[in-house]
Amino acid sequence: MLDFFKVVLGCFIMMPAYGVIHGEPTPIDVVSTGQIHIEQLKWYGGTNSQVTEQDECSSVVVGTQPLTVLTVAHCLRDSKLTPNTRIPVVKIFLGKPVPVLRAALYTRFNEIERNLATDLAVLIFDGNAPEGIAAIPIVNSLESPQVLVCGYGRGINDADINVPRCANKTVLSAEDDFYHFVPEIYEQLDPLLHLQFRAQFLAKYAVISSTSALLAMNRVENERYQFTLPMPTRGDSGGPWIVNQQNGQQGVIALTSFVETFYRKNKQWPFFNENRAPLTDFPYAAYGVRLNTVEAKALFTRARLEGADIQMMSE
Missing domain, CATH: 2.40.10.10 (Trypsin-like serine proteases)
Incomplete structure (x- = not known):
């Protein structure tokens, strides 16, 4: 993938998704x-x-x-x-x-x-x-909000392996409010920085015909950004978002397209103080382009x- 695939629109920095940080190694033939x-x-x-x-x-x-x-x-x-x-x-x-x-x-x-x-x-x-x-067929509808996202690449502390990493994630709408991705507590701690990232978040609407073409996922649990949660990052662009249908079959609903990541650290936001990883390991939103x-x-x-x-x- 590109070192930095960035579309800069105002303060919007869109980075290509590069593996699934903290994902589980999975045999190739299981997820194709x-x-x-x-x-x-x-x-x-x-x-x-x-x-x-x-x-x-x-x-x-x-x-x-x-x-x-x-x-x-x-x-x-x-x-x-x-x-x-x-x-x-x-x-x-x-x-x-x-x-x-x-x-x-x-x-x-x-x-x-x-x-x-x-x-x-x-x-x-x-x-x-x-x-x-085997082939994983394309599906047009999302019967459950749960997907298995898979891809290659790694975070700063992930070992280099020759199988994909996968993680179960909850799918969000690309139209969901910014608080789903960077919760309100961080706005209270630093309103200006929160506003800057909100502007980055909203700028994607300028480069897509309809947000219904995108699915999204976050890194939030209990109203807090959680660095330890799996998340697409370097090496994962093009990786599948796999769903389990009611008939027991697997299908692919979307492909990882890009992530939005924090572009500077802030001492007021605790998760930056708890982890010394580079900013590329701090995505807050990942997007999959739908196949329907x-x-x-x-x-x-x-x-x-x-x-x-x-x-x-x-x-």
Whole structure:
């Protein structure tokens, strides 16, 4: 993923979600969650040259014949393209050998900046999924407020492992009041800082056609921000939000798109004094882009015309 995918609108700083801090290591074949490695071309003005770097995101298998994977489009920003096919140079890790990438359908970054609902990508591989890797179908409705959020990456104190981390989280609406994410007690302790983060929180409405395209989660328990609660962070963009349906099947309702994090510490807020972790380990809101929007359905239709196998719960 990008080192800093930031859309700055006033004081709005939107960071890409980078693993699930404090999540539980989970076998790949249980949650069909893979890590993708992207070769990116970075421009360095100081040397007036381009340098190839590798970045990582998360993804979920939604089809097996051929292997078809969903991730978020902003992960492919600045991706290096193969000379002949102009396909991003991307590899996926599923713990087993996988075929090469055949096609990638995704929205360009300048369009995502205008509408976050388009932050989706479909990767189609030239062969079937490896044995033991099943598809998790897309679901359109949320029957329960509980999801299992999965992804790669880690917080500052998390070990580097080769399986995703997952955590059960309660889903909120992206339209929920800011107090659901940074409770009122912190406004009482420092009204100005609370107001600044509220402005950051509200600014996302300028870059999405409808907040119904997003789901959200927080890091609050008993009206307090809890640093020890699992939360998406570095490496987790594109990771699935998995739900259990009444029929016992798993389905994916959304993909982690971005997080909002505190951009400076404050001695008046106790949780900053209790933990010396960097600010990247202090997200207060995480957002998942839903897979049932008009934008998502249009992308899936295009991908199927290219041979993608995208499983839907209703099919």
